[in-house]
Amino acid sequence: MPPNLNPNIQVLDLNYQFPDGSTGLHNVRLDLPAGSRTLLIGANGAGKTTLLRLLSGKRMAPGGTVKIGGVDPFTHSLEGVTYLGVEWVLNPIVRTDIDVPTLLKSVGGDAFPERRDELLHVLDIDTAWRMHAVSDGERRRVQLAMGLLRPWTVLLLDEITVDLDLLSRWEFLAFLRRETERRACTIVYATHILDNLAMWPTHLVHMGLGRVKKAGSMEELEVEKEVPQTGNSALGEMVMKWLREDLVERGPRRGGEEKTYAEEGIGGYGYEKLPQ
Numbered sequence: 001m002p003p004n005l006n007p008n009i010q011v012l013d014l015n016y017q018f019p020d021g022s023t024g025l026h027n028v029r030l031d032l033p034a035g036s037r038t039l040l041i042g043a044n045g046a047g048k049t050t051l052l053r054l055l056s057g058k059r060m061a062p063g064g065t066v067k068i069g070g071v072d073p074f075t076h077s078l079e080g081v082t083y084l085g086v087e088w089v090l091n092p093i094v095r096t097d098i099d100v101p102t103l104l105k106s107v108g109g110d111a112f113p114e115r116r117d118e119l120l121h122v123l124d125i126d127t128a129w130r131m132h133a134v135s136d137g138e139r140r141r142v143q144l145a146m147g148l149l150r151p152w153t154v155l156l157l158d159e160i161t162v163d164l165d166l167l168s169r170w171e172f173l174a175f176l177r178r179e180t181e182r183r184a185c186t187i188v189y190a191t192h193i194l195d196n197l198a199m200w201p202t203h204l205v206h207m208g209l210g211r212v213k214k215a216g217s218m219e220e221l222e223v224e225k226e227v228p229q230t231g232n233s234a235l236g237e238m239v240m241k242w243l244r245e246d247l248v249e250r251g252p253r254r255g256g257e258e259k260t261y262a263e264e265g266i267g268g269y270g271y272e273k274l275p276q
């Protein structure tokens with residue numbers, strides 16, 4: 001099925017039971033418009049992963065309860081729905097002695113050279129890395145480039161940014177925001193880490209014990225957006241500044257011509273105005 005140009009997400013009275021008969025979700029209702037960026041918030045065990053798996057079509061929801069761009073993601077294998085979660089993180093290929101260009105080529109990098117190069121830049125990836133000899137955060141950045149390379153229309157992220165340093169996460173989230181602003185795509189992001197996020201979401205969904213406790217746009221939920229420039233705490237602002245200085249000190253990757261993203265301030269929503 002071709003990518004949908006109106007990738008809204010609708011969930012109607014979704015009840016879900018696990019194969020052992022225990023209840024996973026109770027009467028979940030959601031209506032997330034195309035182009036939205038939703039933060040999915042909830043304690044451990046609240047049901048976030050369960051919901052994201054159903055939205056991605058990895059698990060079957062009762063007929064008519066989940067629609068992505070108007071169709072059931074389980075019965076239609078939806079091209080353009082990308083779900084990045086635990087199984088994806090644990091894929092052993094990214095721990096083998098393989099180089100970055102070969103990995104990116106294996107997921108279609110040559111078909112999307114501009115996206116590939118943008119992701120390399122945004123995620124500050126050194127193409128000379130070999131994957132058995134990188135840090136956890138560097139590995140995660142390459143994985144993210146792999147996962148995001150094909151232009152998805154719905155992106156479901158299940159807390160996959162835990163290994164990223166504050167600045168890399170900031171740039172990654174700014175990239176996702178630009179994506180929703182320049183093409184028809186929609187994001188749901190389950191996370192426990194709220195640093196830097198105050199200005200990122202358009203919608204919030206709060207889950208608890210398999211139920212949606214609150215959901216709506218930032219305006220509907222009257223979430224205060226008046227925060228420091230980055231939407232970060234004073235401590236976060238300071239750490240961001242340190243990391244930015246570290247990157248400038250390290251200098252550019254790939255031959256010395258290119259500016260680091262910290263020098264360019266490409267974050268796109270206030271990052272360039274960080275206190276110096």
Ligand SMILES: Nc1ncnc2c1ncn2[C@@H]1O[C@H](COP(=O)(O)OP(=O)(O)OP(=O)(O)O)[C@@H](O)[C@H]1O
Binds near residue numbers: 020049
């Ligand atoms: N296959 C399963 N069979 C039975 N119960 C399950 C199964 N998978 C998850 N659960 C239970 O469902 C509940 C919701 O799990 P889920 O993974 O969706 O939570 P979560 O909100 O993503 O939590 P976390 O923040 O820890 O990732 C938990 O209580 C969990 O124990």
